[in-house]
Amino acid sequence: MNGLLKFITCGSVDDGKSTLIGHILYDSKLLYADQEKALLLDSKVGSRGGEIDYSLLLDGLMAEREQGITIDVAYRYFTTDKRSFIVADTPGHEEYTRNMAVGASFAQLAVILVDATQGVLVQTRRHARICSLMGINHFVFAVNKMDLVDYREDRFLEIKKDILDLAEELSLKNVKIIPVSATEGDNVTKKSERMDWYQEDILMTHLETVDVSESDEGTDFYMPVQRVCRPSHDFRGFQGQIESGSVNIGQKLISLPSNESALVVRILVGDKDQTQAFAGQAVTLQLDREMDVSRGCVLTDKEELPVAKNVQATILWMDDEPLSAGKDYLVKLGTKMIPGIIKNIVYKIDVNSGDHLQVDQVSKNEIILCEIEFSEKIVTDEFKKHKTLGELIMIDRVSHMTSACGVVEQVETLSEKPYFEKDSIRAGGYIFEEFYFNLENAFLSKTKTKDRTFHVGDPVPIRGDSFHYPEFFDIVDVEDNAAILIRNGTIADMIELKDFEYAGLPILDERGFALEIKSKSDFDTFLCEYNHMDKDSRGSFVNKWSRFETYRSIVCNDNFWMI
Known part of the structure; x- marks a missing residue:
């Protein structure tokens, strides 16, 4: 049996997505007896003239049935002799594009329906673009309602040309185009006698045999850390799913972004010890030494990850x-x-x-x-x-x-410009950027980062909407190990932090916050506490030493207020 296939159906409103999947379930004898009886009864009291309405198998919400459209994403699970499937039937109306994107985010293949009477529409383009955006690399364009165009080959070829043009425009990979009639079942689960001019795989055959395995991730190992597990004082494990490559006992791993390294001493898959684990497996890794690793970090065997x-x-x-x-x-x-x-x-x-x-x-x-x-x-x-x-x-x-x-x-990465630079000394920050408060939506924003970099001799903006600095002060950036000396509104020098001496001037950090440093002793204590600070106490450290309101304020013009 081939592996599990997760796919999505999408297209414009009333293109027949739900009908198509319903027909697959019905023809493949994948319904319980009571489901089949309910379907027949619902179809008789519906608006389809007593014919079986296959879409009712997927349109589970009463509001959907009343409107004749699918509103939410409906998931169905089924299995044939050759494969297991999870299918997401998604809304077609433009208003529900975001719902469709949710369905696309989990899928390996997209079945995009195109109405043979209308051809490629704006929604066809929208859905193809979003599916590509969400990483889907396999596409089936099902040209539906061929019964309404008398199963004409020339009409199919006309639409096929438009689809191929769209695929080239969007650089879509692995595109298959199949003429079908979801209502009548032509080329869905059985070959159509009314379209004998089409000799390729029908829809169900293609879905059962298509290879959707991905090899783009490569062989390098990496695992985003989902959780740090500490069941006892002598065990600290890092849990997550391996996204690429494999990991072995004794393998050297690097933790990013801290760039520390350690050796793997234990691999747990579930509660079982293993000597090796592979991509797709959820694991717990124990390392031979303590490292700065928390949720959101990445363990890898390569340092090249940006x-x-x-x-x-x-x-x-x-x-x-x-x-x-x-x-x-x-x-x-x-x-x-x-x-x-x-x-x-x-x-x-x-x-x-x-x-x-x-x-x-x-x-x-x-x-x-x-x-x-x-x-x-x-x-x-x-x-x-x-x-x-x-x-x-x-x-x-x-x-x-x-x-x-x-x-x-x-x-x-390489294009990131430092805020301050002199030779090998580079410092970041946003000391000369504005803070604004949006009263209507209650959110705080910072102006776009400036593209310029300040150098020795450059004048700096002392006054702004949301800051008011003295003309003589020092900037201390402990993270970048740099100090910037501002004299008479101009950068007099940039030095390494080890060469900085307290001169009695106001000291600010790279954000424009005033530091509560009034003496050399204060400065030494500040550096000592920073060097011994752990990740969990960073907020407490900033609250103790920094004051936002000394030189900064939060402002906005016209309809907004100043703090």
């Missing part, structure tokens, strides 16, 4: 509220949940033409390329290289609703 704060991503906007650049969200990427800001909308993608459009706002169900900045560096990669490290969702921090889903197109 660690970055900035990415470009293609996203499908799913929120009822329009998207504007500058708002921050919780971003879930791999097993990591982290705050992130949409810095810039690069362009919107016209789902019909594929054109790139310049926009300031994005509405529900629109697709855009945007720049996202995370609150700290995380392990991420292009979706086409490492799927798990390149797929993300964005969650509204107030409503906790999923606002968008998408994939990473580009990781900005």
